[in-house]
Structures are given as C-alpha cells and as structure tokens.
Amino acid sequence: MNQNSPTLQVTDWLSRFDQALQNSDAEAAAHMFDEDSYWRDLVSFTWNIKTLEGPDQIKSMLQSTLSDVKPSSWEIEGEANSADGVTDAWITFETAQSHGKGHLRLKGDKCWTLLTTMTGLKGFEECKGDTRPKGVEHGAFKHRSSWLEQKTKEEAELGYSKQPYALIIGGGQGGIALGARLKQLNVPTIIVERNERPGDSWRKRYKSLCLHDPVWYDHLPYLPFPDHWPIFSPKDKIGDWLEMYTRIMELNYWGSSECQNARYDETKGEWVVTVKRGNEEIVLRPKQLILATGMSGKANIPNFPGAEKFKGDQHHSSKHPGPDQYIGKKAVVIGSNNSAHDICAALWETGADVTMVQRSSTHIARSDTLMDLALGDLYSEKAIKNGIDHHTADLIFASVPYKILHEFQIPVYQKMAEVDADFYSALEDAGFMLDWGDDGSGLFMKYLRRGSGYYIDVGACQLIIDGSVKLRSGVEIKEIKENAVVLSDGSELEADVIVYATGYGSMNGWAADLISKEVADKVGKCWGLGSDTTKDPGPWEGEQRNMWKPTHQQALWFHGGNLHQSRHYSQFLSLQIKARMENIPTPVYGMGPVHHLS
Numbered sequence: 001m002n003q004n005s006p007t008l009q010v011t012d013w014l015s016r017f018d019q020a021l022q023n024s025d026a027e028a029a030a031h032m033f034d035e036d037s038y039w040r041d042l043v044s045f046t047w048n049i050k051t052l053e054g055p056d057q058i059k060s061m062l063q064s065t066l067s068d069v070k071p072s073s074w075e076i077e078g079e080a081n082s083a084d085g086v087t088d089a090w091i092t093f094e095t096a097q098s099h100g101k102g103h104l105r106l107k108g109d110k111c112w113t114l115l116t117t118m119t120g121l122k123g124f125e126e127c128k129g130d131t132r133p134k135g136v137e138h139g140a141f142k143h144r145s146s147w148l149e150q151k152t153k154e155e156a157e158l159g160y161s162k163q164p165y166a167l168i169i170g171g172g173q174g175g176i177a178l179g180a181r182l183k184q185l186n187v188p189t190i191i192v193e194r195n196e197r198p199g200d201s202w203r204k205r206y207k208s209l210c211l212h213d214p215v216w217y218d219h220l221p222y223l224p225f226p227d228h229w230p231i232f233s234p235k236d237k238i239g240d241w242l243e244m245y246t247r248i249m250e251l252n253y254w255g256s257s258e259c260q261n262a263r264y265d266e267t268k269g270e271w272v273v274t275v276k277r278g279n280e281e282i283v284l285r286p287k288q289l290i291l292a293t294g295m296s297g298k299a300n301i302p303n304f305p306g307a308e309k310f311k312g313d314q315h316h317s318s319k320h321p322g323p324d325q326y327i328g329k330k331a332v333v334i335g336s337n338n339s340a341h342d343i344c345a346a347l348w349e350t351g352a353d354v355t356m357v358q359r360s361s362t363h364i365a366r367s368d369t370l371m372d373l374a375l376g377d378l379y380s381e382k383a384i385k386n387g388i389d390h391h392t393a394d395l396i397f398a399s400v401p402y403k404i405l406h407e408f409q410i411p412v413y414q415k416m417a418e419v420d421a422d423f424y425s426a427l428e429d430a431g432f433m434l435d436w437g438d439d440g441s442g443l444f445m446k447y448l449r450r451g452s453g454y455y456i457d458v459g460a461c462q463l464i465i466d467g468s469v470k471l472r473s474g475v476e477i478k479e480i481k482e483n484a485v486v487l488s489d490g491s492e493l494e495a496d497v498i499v500y501a502t503g504y505g506s507m508n509g510w511a512a513d514l515i516s517k518e519v520a521d522k523v524g525k526c527w528g529l530g531s532d533t534t535k536d537p538g539p540w541e542g543e544q545r546n547m548w549k550p551t552h553q554q555a556l557w558f559h560g561g562n563l564h565q566s567r568h569y570s571q572f573l574s575l576q577i578k579a580r581m582e583n584i585p586t587p588v589y590g591m592g593p594v595h596h597l598s
C-alpha cells in the first residue's frame with residue numbers, strides 16, 4: 001500500500017484515535033479534530049442523538065462518557081476514498097455495551113466529520129442470518145403447540161395478563177416501523193391505533209394523494225419494496241403495504257383502539273395508560289411510552305372571524321374527502337404548500353372552480369428535477385448501480401452534520417433554479433410568491449427546520465401558471481361570510497367549500513392532549529433544529545428537538561417523520577428502549593434545556 005494512500009491515512013488516524021481513547025485522554029483525542037469539525041453520535045457514545053461541534057465540545061463529551069463507553073476496535077471497513085482534499089471511509093468500532101458503524105472524513109491529518117451509530121447491543125443482537133430462528137423444533141413432542149397457537153396465545157395475553165414493556169400510541173408508518181424493530185429485539189410491545197386497520201392514516205387522506213418521495217427513499221425496516229414497486233406509491237397502495245407489513249412482521253397491533261389518557265407513576269416507574277379498545281376500556285402499564293401520533297397529525301385549524309356562519313362545507317386538508325362531491329362548485333383552498341396544491345389540482349380535474357389563497361411565499365421543487373439533483377445520488381436506480389443501497393444512503397445522509405448541511409444543499413437549489421428558470425419565471429408571472437428557504441437551501445432544510453413551506457410539483461403549478469387554478473397571493477383572510485371568503489384587500493371569493501390547507505402543529509401538542517400540559521411544556525417543542533430561520537427559532541440545537549431521543553419526561557419518546565426517518569431513526573430509538581429493558585446503564589449525555597413550548 002502506498003504510504004500516502006487514503007486507506008493508510010485513515011487507518012493511521014484511527015489507530016492514534018484509538019490510542020488516545022484507550023489512554024482516556026480526551027484532550028489528545030479532541031486535538032485530532034479540526035477547529036471546524038463535527039462528531040454526530042447516534043446513541044453509541046451519548047445514549048442520545050447529538051452533534052458535538054468543534055474540539056471543545058468533543059473533549060467535554062469524551063470526558064463525561066469515556067469511562068462508561070470504553071470504545072475500542074476502531075477499524076476501517078473497505079477502502080478509503082479521497083477527493084477534493086477530503087478523505088472518507090466507513091469504519092466500525094465497539095463500545096462496552098454495543099457494536100457500532102460509522103463514517104469518517106479527514107482533512108489532512110485532522111478529522112472534519114465523524115459519525116458514530118449504534119448497530120446492536122452486545123448480548124442482545126437481532127437473530128438474523130446465521131442466527132436466524134429455526135422456526136420449528138424437530139422431534140416428537142406431546143402437546144406441541146403450533147406457531148399459530150403460540151402467536152394467538154401471546155396476542156391474548158399481552159395487555160391483559162402480561163403488560164407490554166413498550167406502548168406505541170399511533171400505528172401509522174412510524175409506529176409500525178418502530179414496532180417491527182422492537183419485535184426483532186424481543187421487546188414486548190403493543191401498538192394502539194385509533195383507526196381500524198394499519199395503513200388507514202394514508203387511506204383516509206385526500207383521494208388523489210401519491211407519495212411525493214420515491215420508492216428508494218421509502219423502504220420500511222427489514223422488508224424492502226420489491227423491484228417492481230412503482231416509484232411514487234398511491235396512498236391506498238402504501239396503506240395496503242403497511243397493513244401487510246404489520247401482519248408479516250407479527251406486530252401486536254390493536255386497531256380501533258384509542259389512547260384516552262396517560263400518566264407517569266413515578267413511584268412504580270411506569271405509565272398508566274387508558275385505552276379504549278372497541279367498547280372495552282383497558283388500563284395498560286408499560287414502562288416506556290412512545291408517541292407516534294404523527295408530525296402531520298395535529299391539524300392547525302385557523303380561527304377566522306365568521307367561520308361559524310359559513311353555509312357550505314369547510315374542513316382542514318386532513319379531513320378533505322376528495323373532489324367528487326364538488327363538481328361545478330366553487331372551492332377556496334387556503335394555503336399554498338403540498339396539500340393545498342394536490343387538493344387544488346384534484347378539484348380542478350373533477351370540474352370545480354378553484355382558487356388558491358397564498359398568504360406567504362412557498363418553495364417549489366419540480367419532482368423530476370428534485371429526484372435528479374437532490375435525491376438521485378443517494379436514492380435512485382443510479383445510486384443502486386453505484387453500490388449505494390438505502391442502508392448506505394441513510395448513513396451517508398446521516399454523516400453530514402446539520403450545522404453544515406445547508407452548505408451542501410444551497411448549490412443543488414441554485415442549479416435547480418437555473419435548470420427550471422423558465423418554469424419559475426412563469427410561476428412568478430402568474431403572481432405566485434416563491435422562496436428557496438431563508439438561506440436558499442431549499443426543500444430538505446425547510447423540512448428539517450419547520451416541516452412545511454414547500455410543494456414538490458407533480459403538476460399543480462402548471463394549472464396556476466395557465467390560470468386554470470386561480471391564485472390570490474399576498475393576502476390574508478379577513479373573515480368568512482355565509483357564502484364567501486373575504487380577503488384582507490376587501491375582495492370576496494364566493495365559496496361552496498373552503499379547505500384549510502394550513503398545516504400541522506408540534507407533536508408535543510399530543511402530549512398535552514393525552515398526558516398533561518405540564519408534561520408537554522416540560523418536554524417542549526418537537527422538531528426543528530433551532531436554525532433561527534422562519535418557524536424554527538433559535539438557539540441552535542444541532543439535532544431535531546425531542547425526536548427519537550430521551551426527553552425531559554422520563555420514559556416518554558417521540559417518533560415520526562417521513563418514511564426515510566421512520567426507517568432510519570427507529571433503529572436508534574428501539575436500541576435505546578431495549579437497553580432500558582435489559583437494565584443496561586444508559587447515561588444520557590447532552591440533554592439541552594427547553595427553549596420553546598410549542
């Protein structure tokens with residue numbers, strides 16, 4: 001091997017790093033990081049989801065954690081690569097309690113970015129591959145019970161004569177993905193879901209909805225979509241997939257079951273949760289409670305003066321039944337993000353007279369361009385041909401610290417503006433107010449920071465450009481009359497139906513509803529990075545608030561987000577829960593203060 005080869009550079013760095021850690025020399029280890037450096041840890045060192053920024057933060061973290069974590073066995077996996085002055089490599093390591101995989105970027109002989117992720121707990125590894133269960137006990141046994149009998153027994157007992165260790169409230173994709181991970185870790189878990197069937201949270205959305213993210217981004221844990229699966233899943237199809245998945249993964253899924261309230265019993269160290277299952281009221285006593293009730297679940301419904309007088313139909317976009325009953329009717333859709341565009345297009349296709357009301361600017365990315373420029377390198381057939389499957393892609397994505405992610409994103413959106421320049425100027429000519437995020441970093445950063453403010457264009461923009469869907473932009477709603485919406489400029493829009501496509505509130509609102517306002521405030525706002533951009537107030541947090549990691553309420557967790565996040569972060573949340581079940585010490589490093597309540 002060449003003395004200066006990237007692989008040698010990495011193995012040399014790893015061996016010096018290992019030595020410093022073995023010597024418990026946090027100072028020396030931190031000194032191996034560039035002044036502008038980032039260590040993103042997904043549970044391995046911090047039992048938290050945490051990014052340390054710069055040598056000082058890294059040193060403090062190591063000083064607090066090294067004696068428990070006892071990291072060792074740092075090794076390169078495969079060969080390192082080098083480009084544009086950066087050498088990068090996949091790495092593996094061990095801690096006292098866990099196995100880990102990570103990613104390293106070096107600039108010269110200093111680390112620029114380090115990702116460490118927990119892949120499994122020692123002694124509690126998932127049984128797969130070589131260790132997969134046999135499924136049968138060969139031989140002859142009196143009174144043998146079959147797989148089905150055992151499963152039926154477990155289902156009958158759990159929640160009644162046996163308590164689940166973990167209770168997941170909400171059986172959408174988030175609850176289901178986490179349930180599947182916990183199942184493989186042998187954590188007795190129940191998922192309670194208000195709807196009748198898994199997948200109903202998608203089925204009940206507006207008729208025309210298809211996923212805006214492509215298939216490569218959307219796989220659930222363990223069971224990827226088959227190669228024939230369409231790129232953009234229609235909502236009912238994804239609903240069926242979730243239902244099938246729940247069954248095949250043998251999840252204890254209680255449909256038609258609503259969590260009514262929950263309180264934490266400090267003395268017993270368990271939750272007391274009232275669930276209405278059909279007509280039966282059941283009190284469950286799990287040790288861990290996970291709210292997977294949806295980050296797009298708690299509807300923001302504006303309170304416009306006069307709304308109670310409106311004679312037509314009015315509903316939030318989450319309750320929009322679809323366009324069929326509005327043929328020939330006048331529809332006003334308030335809002336200009338994803339749901340608003342999708343609903344406007346479907347209403348227009350059915351023959352309604354549609355007006356969109358845009359209060360503030362929206363980021364628009366055309367689907368094809370987005371797939372090509374923003375997602376294509378990681379999640380696409382091209383990526384797979386280049387050896388990047390979704391597991392690898394998830395880790396590459398995770399390896400870029402949030403503090404600098406916008407710097408990687410800005411050029412992508414500059415290119416998008418260039419490629420689709422005619423399209424954007426036509427939209428602006430139609431009066432549409434456009435933005436690219438406060439710093440020009442586009443869709444993903446808006447999603448991570450505020451979870452709103454964009455539309456992935458799959459056709460509705462052309463309707464606005466050519467005037468088929470009418471647009472009123474830069475106006476507020478002043479009041480609602482019996483048959484019209486009055487705008488802040490005094491003009492009126494006649495309406496038979498008003499759709500409030502006005503987004504969703506923070507997930508800690510669910511904690512207020514189900515637990516108490518006190519607990520919701522103790523935990524604080526969910527989602528957002530503290531980027532000090534619109535709807536994501538500072539100070540800087542470095543990671544998404546409260547998601548998939550310990551909160552200020554003991555044994556309360558939040559899980560949710562898009563399919564990619566449900567897949568990726570369920571791994572880390574499930575390991576945190578399993579560790580607690582097995583009484584493995586989990587000293588949490590770096591719990592920040594709460595700065596915002598909602």
Ligand SMILES: Cc1cc2nc3c(=O)[nH]c(=O)nc-3n(C[C@H](O)[C@H](O)[C@H](O)COP(=O)(O)OP(=O)(O)OC[C@H]3O[C@@H](n4cnc5c(N)ncnc54)[C@H](O)[C@@H]3O)c2cc1C
Pocket residue numbers: 169170171172173174175192193194195200201202205209210211212213257258259260292293294295296297338339514559560561562563564
């Ligand atoms: C219009 C729209 C389009 C979207 N498009 C995409 C996309 O293309 N790709 C993507 O990945 N994401 C998309 N998302 C975002 C997000 O992925 C989805 O909202 C997804 O459904 C989130 O999954 P979840 O499990 O976190 O929440 P949900 O699917 O909302 O599931 C939460 C569940 O909790 C249940 N629940 C709530 N309260 C209780 C209670 N008290 N007791 C029992 N059950 C309860 C609800 O019934 C619901 O089924 C979209 C969202 C919307 C609104």
